[in-house]
Each structure stands twice: as C-alpha cells, then as structure tokens.
Amino acid sequence: MPDERPASAGTHAMTSAQASSRIVVRPGYSQMDWLRRTKRERVDGGDADAKPLDASRVISLEELATHATVNDCWIGLRGKVYNLTAYVEYHPGGAAVLEEAFGKDATALFDKYHKYVNGEYIMRATRVGVMPGYVGDSDSD
Numbered sequence: 001m002p003d004e005r006p007a008s009a010g011t012h013a014m015t016s017a018q019a020s021s022r023i024v025v026r027p028g029y030s031q032m033d034w035l036r037r038t039k040r041e042r043v044d045g046g047d048a049d050a051k052p053l054d055a056s057r058v059i060s061l062e063e064l065a066t067h068a069t070v071n072d073c074w075i076g077l078r079g080k081v082y083n084l085t086a087y088v089e090y091h092p093g094g095a096a097v098l099e100e101a102f103g104k105d106a107t108a109l110f111d112k113y114h115k116y117v118n119g120e121y122i123m124r125a126t127r128v129g130v131m132p133g134y135v136g137d138s139d140s141d
C-alpha cells in the first residue's frame with residue numbers, strides 16, 4: 001500500500017549533512033590536521049632545504065596550465081597562485097570536484113561552492129606566486 005504521509009511526517013527530512021557533498025576525510029586529514037602540518041612542514045612544493053619561493057612571482061596562465069594533475073596541481077584564487085597538491089587529500093569536498101579547477105583561475109568555482117571559506121588563510125603556506133595583473137597586497141600572506 002502506498003505511503004501517503006507527507007514527506008516530512010514521521011520520517012526524517014533530509015538533513016543538511018545528507019544534502020551536502022562533503023566527504024568523510026580519512027583520520028588525520030581534518031582541517032586542523034592540515035593547519036598543524038603547514039606549520040611544521042613545507043607544503044608549497046619546494047625542496048625542504050631550498051629557499052622559500054618568491055610569493056610575488058608572476059605566473060602566466062600558460063605556466064599555471066602546466067600544473068593540472070592530481071600529483072601537481074596549482075590553482076589561482078583571487079589573484080594568488082597556490083600549489084594545491086598537498087591539500088587535495090584534506091579537502092572536505094573531496095578530490096574529484098577539485099580536478100575541474102586544476103591549472104586554472106578557480107575563483108569562480110571556489111565562490112560557487114563556498115564563498116564563506118577563507119581559502120587565503122587555509123592555503124597561505126602553499127603560495128607559489130601571483131596571477132598576471134595582480135595588484136593586491138605585497139605582504140607575505
């Protein structure tokens with residue numbers, strides 16, 4: 001016999017957790033784990049004992065596009081370029097969704113999914129340069 005109750009009566013309405021496309025990250029890969037790791041380890045892709053990268057180096061769109069695989073992925077975000085490679089496993093939205101953004105200016109996609117996320121802060125240790133025409137702050141964040 002068909003169930004004619006209204007969708008919400010007696011059953012659980014879909015929770016926001018179910019509606020979300022957040023993935024369950026592996027133990028040790030929470031955002032807290034990421035922030036802790038970036039404090040003690042180099043995550044911009046540079047050699048452990050080499051000098052820090054020049055965070056204001058201008059990276060052309062052509063160069064950005066050469067870093068578009070899961071093992072070597074850079075993205076542009078609000079004029080800055082970040083090496084996402086180490087972060088992929090920590091991304092609460094999963095790795096697959098990020099692929100579309102690899103090697104590109106990902107600002108529009110980023111804002112589409114989570115404008116409220118402070119990407120600049122989360123990614124600050126992975127900065128490798130800036131996009132052409134960037135005229136923002138010249139500090140080290």
Ligand code: HEM
Nearest residue numbers: 020021022092093097098101106109110113117119122123
């Ligand atoms: C700088 C790079 C990025 C960082 C630091 C980042 C960070 C985050 C964080 C912290 C969350 C959890 C949000 C929450 O708790 O509500 C999240 C979720 C998510 N992210 Fe990202 N993200 C980045 C790039 C992207 C890009 C480029 C895309 C799309 C192509 C994307 C798609 C998503 C999706 C689909 C979710 C799940 C949202 C949901 O709850 O439904 N992210 N990301």
